Amino acid sequence: MLYQLYQFEDDLVAPWRDWARWMKGWPSVLLDGFSPAVARQSEASLEMLSRFEFTHVRPDFHITSVLIGNRDVPISTEVVLDLPFGQLLHFVADIDTPRPRVLVVAPLSGHFATLLAGTVRTLLRDHDVYITDWVNARDVSVTAGRFGVDEYVDYVIRFQEEIGPGGHMLAVCQPCVQALAAVALMSEDHHPATPRTLTLMAGPVDPRESPTAVNELALSKPLSWFETQLIGTVPFRYRGGGRRVYPGFLQLTAFMAMNMERHVEQHRKLYRHLANGETAEAEKIKTFYDEYFAVLDLTREFYIETIDRVFQKAELATGDFTHHGRKVDCSAIRNTALLTVEGGRDDICGLGQTSAAHDLCHTLRPHLRRHHLQANVGHYGVFNGRRWENEIYPVVRNLILSME
Incomplete structure (x- = not known):
């Protein structure tokens, strides 16, 4: 109801x-x-x-041109891969010079990938950018099946495969866990499309570190409470009618309540x-x-599994994370350079939660690991705004350039 x-x-x-x-x-x-x-x-x-x-329609990215070098270059957007729960979008710059290919892994947490339009616009100055454009679950027919944490990892790997060998990966917020798991699996399999660099920005790799209100809420209730109180059924007027979801309007309301x-x-x-x-x-x-105010619904299984596996059990941090039953070993990452970024005033993802990835990737040689703490910036400011453009982005750009 x-x-x-x-x-x-x-x-x-x-x-x-x-x-x-x-x-x-x-x-x-x-x-x-x-x-x-x-x-x-x-x-x-x-x-x-x-x-x-609240609207459930994805806004436009509004990226039609970007200043590259000293000229304004037209940008077009193409759907490279179209899957039931997400598309791989490519921002094509009208320029002949080859540039590093970067997959931006957008969060699936109640907002559309367009929330990262500023992130993409900045990256386009020096990179060939792709992004995971997740579909509103209420628009996905129940015949498409389930989409949980493991399926999310599947999509990340499939998208990186589509980009091809020599690419890079940058994950923002919640998908840092799945991105790290995907790269670990690809590394262990010696996958030819394993990214050269992995940038994790303000994500809950280990939510036990400096817990925030978001972490405390996830731990304050049993899993059954989230199931009974927060999961709804999509009305049959929509394509995904009958699908069980965590409604996007609930997630947005929760975020707003933190800073009402x-x-x-x-x-x-x-x-x-x-x-x-x-x-x-x-x-x-x-x-x-x-x-x-543009919100999307999450599948029931993805939301419940995220609460259970990412926040309550912290499976990746404890070494218990599995992918379709296969143990994920982050120490398998040996050749992908790792950068973690945290905001000093982040009230969504606390200090130490993202940098915990370095302990998990302990076999990486020192010159392939870097952590950047941006003082006096909140969660949103890690990947958008003046501090992102002028202070954080140069660090990301330099890491990618160093591995080209």
């Missing part, structure tokens, strides 16, 4: 959103008889009402900017929340 209740409430509000959007299209209705200031306040109120929703005062203040600022006619300032906030 969880999903059905959400859908019912959203359907009730939908006519009011539609009305607000319709009214915004008739400026004469607002301006007639009112002062410009009052009219702008009315328009601002309508704008806020029209935005009162900040989100409320941002929307107050948005209203003030709109009411004052400060279009540019308002657009920055709108752009962020258009992306932030």
